[in-house]
Amino acid sequence: MSKPITVDDANFDQTVLQAEALVLVDFWAPWCRPCLMLAPILDELAEDYSGKITFTRLDVDQNPKTASRYQIMSIPTLLLFKKGEPVSHIVGYKPKAELKRDLDTAST
Amino acid sequence: MNKEYEVVIIGGGPAGLSAGLYTSRARLSSLLIERGLVGGQIVNAELVENYPGFPEGISGLELTQLMHQQATKYGLETLLAETTGIELKEGQKVVKTTEANFIAKAVIIAGGSERAKLGIPGEKEFTGKGVSYCATCDAAFFKGEPIAVVGGGDAAITEARHLTRFASKVIVIHRRHQLRTSRILQEKAFAEPKIEFLWNTIVEEIKGEEVVQQLSLRNVITGEKFTLDVAGIFMSIGFKPNTAYLKGVLPLDAAGYITTNEKMGTEIPGIFAAGDIRYNSAQQAVTAAGDGVTAAIYAEIFIR
Structure with missing residues (x-):
């Protein structure tokens, strides 16, 4: 079972930036309804991409340092990190099929 | 099957x-x-x-x-x-x-x-960098900053009111000279000191370095062109x-x-x-x- 891991300002560098594998970070907040709609889709995608992409989520309300470091001004935002660098930037709610297309393009 | x-x-x-x-x-x-x-x-x-x-x-x-x-x-x-x-x-x-x-x-x-999207220069580039389509999601990123809302319908005015909780002021930019909302919403919006209105005005371009900083506007009646400095622009145009x-x-x-x-x-x-x-x-x-x-x-x- 692969489930998204919760990351925060304190462990972001270690968990996301220093990871060997691709890491997807879901920047979200509890007041954002599209974020809540996206969450179960990301749970499913975490399963589908198990072993390829590590799925994580970061609450922008609790972790303003990381959110402002990546200039997050709209949520949900998904950033895909490859060896510490963001390589793909997805803003707003998208249905599962569309996200899969985006992830497949970005991860190959 | x-x-x-x-x-x-x-x-x-x-x-x-x-x-x-x-x-x-x-x-x-x-x-x-x-x-x-x-x-x-x-x-x-x-x-x-x-x-x-x-x-x-x-x-x-x-x-x-x-x-x-x-x-x-x-x-x-x-x-x-x-x-x-x-x-x-x-x-x-x-x-x-x-x-x-x-x-x-x-x-x-x-x-x-x-x-709907406006389809103007800067809109796509700055999506997520000051251009937003969801006020409830993104209002909190603009604490103490001036924000524009584009549109004049129920959704635009509801969002403008929500944004007043965070923004220093909210400028509603509408291409007509009056709102298309229920009277009760209009009354509430007009009574809100943080909300200002730019009537008969359209946005022609969104500008900035990395993030949204300025809008190029045009009055559709007089043709006058002018700019407005904002930190964010919320689209609610239908x-x-x-x-x-x-x-x-x-x-x-x-x-x-x-x-x-x-x-x-x-x-x-x-x-x-x-x-x-x-x-x-x-x-x-x-x-x-x-x-x-x-x-x-x-x-x-x-x-x-």
Whole structure:
């Protein structure tokens, strides 16, 4: 079972930036309804991409340092990190099929 | 083998959910297909104050969850998938989706609409960098900053009011000289000291370095061009129907909406449309629900 891991300002560098594998970070907040709609889709995608992409989520309300470091001004935002660098930037709610297309393009 | 249903409903907002409630209670095998999550656009509304029966208001998410529960109780099935087409084959309707294809006797199209884009320079580049389509999501990123809201309808004014809780001021930019909202919303907006209005004005370009800093504006009456410094711009300029997959299947108007008769029937017998996806819809949760019910009743008559 692969489930998204919760990351925060304190462990972001270690968990996301220093990871060997691709890491997807879901920047979200509890007041954002599209974020809540996206969450179960990301749970499913975490399963589908198990072993390829590590799925994580970061609450922008609790972790303003990381959110402002990546200039997050709209949520949900998904950033895909490859060896510490963001390589793909997805803003707003998208249905599962569309996200899969985006992830497949970005991860190959 | 394609699975068969008597009714396939495309779209899980108030129109689709109400249709599903009625077709399920009519004991018609019914499948609802939703591409995002059940509830539709209204899930973004923090508080719905105009749905009858909820005097204290109810969140859009809760309202549609209740609708879904109610329809599911009577047997409505739900599938999360994107509909990619409808094919007519020997009197049958084949609904194609990203997950599977389904055969239906009747189809109710209730896929609603989504936020329209302005299509101006800077809009795409700065999406997520100061350009936003969801005030409840992003308002908190603009604490103490000036923000623009583009639009003059119910959604624009509701968002402008929400943004006043965070922004230093909110400038509503509207291409007409008056709002298109209910009187009660107008009164509240005009009484709010943080909200200012720029009438007869359109946005021509969004500018900035990395993030939004300035808007190029034009007064459509005088032709005068000017700029406005803002940290964010919230788009609320109307909607675009989700009918791209229906081109060539059903006649659509220039904006992409479906024309129906008073029974919610389209030009193809057995295909109905309900809610915001219809030409001239009142675009309210209540009317969408009503459309869905009308479509369900005539779908039952069509089938039996």
